[in-house]
Amino acid sequence: MAHPGPERRRTSAWILASILLLIAVAGTLVVPIYARSTPALGSFPFFYWYQLIWVPVVAVLSGIAYLLTRPAKSAPGSGGRSAAGGAGDAR
Amino acid sequence: MMKFNAVSFGILLVLFAVVTVVGFAAARWRRTENVLHLHEWGLGGRSFGTFVTWFLLGGDLYTAYTFIAVPALVFGAGAAGFFALSYTIMVFPIVFVFAPRLWSVARVHGYVTPADFVRGRYGSRGLALAVAFTGVLATMPYIALQLVGIEAVLTVLHIGTGSSNAFVKDLPLIIAFLALAAYTFVSGLRAPALIAFVKDALIYLMVIVAIIYIPIRLGGWGHIFSVANTHLTATNPKTGKPNGSLVVLPAGEWAYATLALGSALALFMYPHAITGVFAARRRNVIRRNMAILPAYSLVLGLVALLGYMALAAPGVAATVKANGANPQLSVPLLFQSMFPSWFTGIGFAAIVIGALVPAAIMSIAAANLFTRNVFVEFFKPDATPALQTRVSQFVSLLVKAGALVFVLALSPSFSINLQLLGGIWILQTFPAIVAGLYTRWFHRWALVIGWAAAMVFGTIAAYRVPSPGKPGTHFGGSADTVPLIGHTVYIAISAFVINLVISVVLTLVFRAFRLPAGTDETLPEHYTADPEPAAAEPVPVIAGATETG
Numbered sequence: 001m002a003h004p005g006p007e008r009r010r011t012s013a014w015i016l017a018s019i020l021l022l023i024a025v026a027g028t029l030v031v032p033i034y035a036r037s038t039p040a041l042g043s044f045p046f047f048y049w050y051q052l053i054w055v056p057v058v059a060v061l062s063g064i065a066y067l068l069t070r071p072a073k074s075a076p077g078s079g080g081r082s083a084a085g086g087a088g089d090a091r
Numbered sequence: 092m093m094k095f096n097a098v099s100f101g102i103l104l105v106l107f108a109v110v111t112v113v114g115f116a117a118a119r120w121r122r123t124e125n126v127l128h129l130h131e132w133g134l135g136g137r138s139f140g141t142f143v144t145w146f147l148l149g150g151d152l153y154t155a156y157t158f159i160a161v162p163a164l165v166f167g168a169g170a171a172g173f174f175a176l177s178y179t180i181m182v183f184p185i186v187f188v189f190a191p192r193l194w195s196v197a198r199v200h201g202y203v204t205p206a207d208f209v210r211g212r213y214g215s216r217g218l219a220l221a222v223a224f225t226g227v228l229a230t231m232p233y234i235a236l237q238l239v240g241i242e243a244v245l246t247v248l249h250i251g252t253g254s255s256n257a258f259v260k261d262l263p264l265i266i267a268f269l270a271l272a273a274y275t276f277v278s279g280l281r282a283p284a285l286i287a288f289v290k291d292a293l294i295y296l297m298v299i300v301a302i303i304y305i306p307i308r309l310g311g312w313g314h315i316f317s318v319a320n321t322h323l324t325a326t327n328p329k330t331g332k333p334n335g336s337l338v339v340l341p342a343g344e345w346a347y348a349t350l351a352l353g354s355a356l357a358l359f360m361y362p363h364a365i366t367g368v369f370a371a372r373r374r375n376v377i378r379r380n381m382a383i384l385p386a387y388s389l390v391l392g393l394v395a396l397l398g399y400m401a402l403a404a405p406g407v408a409a410t411v412k413a414n415g416a417n418p419q420l421s422v423p424l425l426f427q428s429m430f431p432s433w434f435t436g437i438g439f440a441a442i443v444i445g446a447l448v449p450a451a452i453m454s455i456a457a458a459n460l461f462t463r464n465v466f467v468e469f470f471k472p473d474a475t476p477a478l479q480t481r482v483s484q485f486v487s488l489l490v491k492a493g494a495l496v497f498v499l500a501l502s503p504s505f506s507i508n509l510q511l512l513g514g515i516w517i518l519q520t521f522p523a524i525v526a527g528l529y530t531r532w533f534h535r536w537a538l539v540i541g542w543a544a545a546m547v548f549g550t551i552a553a554y555r556v557p558s559p560g561k562p563g564t565h566f567g568g569s570a571d572t573v574p575l576i577g578h579t580v581y582i583a584i585s586a587f588v589i590n591l592v593i594s595v596v597l598t599l600v601f602r603a604f605r606l607p608a609g610t611d612e613t614l615p616e617h618y619t620a621d622p623e624p625a626a627a628e629p630v631p632v633i634a635g636a637t638e639t640g
Binding site: 021030031032035044045046047048051052054056058059061062065066070 | 173180183184187312313337338339340351355374378379381382388389393
């Protein structure tokens, strides 16, 4: 709990998470990247396996973004809730 | 090939009966004392954790759209239909960003619908009415798509459709529909949430078997892709152009990208998707789900490939052609020609139940919208929670009837256009809802006018698109050429741009003239709050009614 500058840590975590999520969206939004049939993977033209591969990639990127942006630790299940607005920093 | 099969039908019937019983029994699941409250009937008591939310959102999002409409488009047009995979890949990272804020502010203020939020945020009944109207309107073609999916299965099973009597012909669909309406009426959101377990078990079983077994029977993926390519590059006598292509052509890249992006932005504007978000117990549940929901995207991608298998399976393409060239029949016909009767029955049940669950959730969400934001707001401000629930129950029936109108009025060659038409409309609520989660900069009247202009533009543009090869027909597609850039673009996106530009310009004008901005009942910390779920929350009947305003 003694990490210096929790606010700045949260901001940089959010920036990193946003970059990951942007990559996740851009991966299949930019169609010219994958509108081709080669290289094929097995019998699958590039167009198909490229997009299917993105599904687990996006899941991993979102998972990392989730871990990065999780609210500050509060003992799970305990009464002490991490009221975001009320727990202003005491400085 | 199309003939009645007692085994398939029997299994479909048994599974349908099981689901109906579960649907009615769901009324008792996690029941609380305050049954006749909209939070109970419409949001399952806001009590769902990660696990149930995953099933509920999955049940929301993967529907007859996935199992009938997308493969039908792939069957008919090839790679162009794969935009749906790209769409479901993009949607979760996008929703990851804003959905938790929406959940928090809704929990703090007891909002049940997206229009509740808009009303509280902008202090504008008119803008809330616009959002509510759009939600109900856009949901109807989406439910219509579910009915078309069920109809495709019944047609292939040759139930009723052989009869010349119109009533007998539609009887099976009506019976399925009435069962759905009845348990939705009784159990509210708990019914689809509980049935979603059964549904997903059936769907995963069906998909895994289909993806492994059918390619083996057809002689491998290489054969499937090569036969599909032959079909797609053949010239369509009606249009004089190839049917489609195995890889998106440069001319179709804009349409592909905008269809995917527009659908992704639109999805969580649908009242039913927002309902799934609101029903979550804690804020964290939502983000965690965004990381595990892509499992459904994988299913969608694999199911889309069923369209190619249908092209490669001997006899399927010919039977589709012989039955009014209805590509919606391709997946049910594929199952029937590849699987033993009993497994065909399971596959059909998966499709039918996979269409009924989302239809239930959609009609509940649309009904909540009407009750909260039209009935209570404009007609009966002192309605008790019990009366509100009662009204919602009846409106959920009306919404389904409205969906039937879309089924009958629009019979497009590709049912996916029903969902895309809904997307054109619902996306126009995005600026009010999502921008509102971050800023009060936009003026409420500017948002209303931007919305109205985009709705009119989008509807007219979609009306003017003819079906391929049938000039003079209407609502035949969802993408159109944009004059300035010269590319084919999903109409939802072009309307969205118009919406944004008007909203920004008019906000500047209205602010310059200092027109009243309306009161905002939300505070910045409400958007990040994560209150513990309370057993009996003191929730205002109308959002804001108990506030000082």
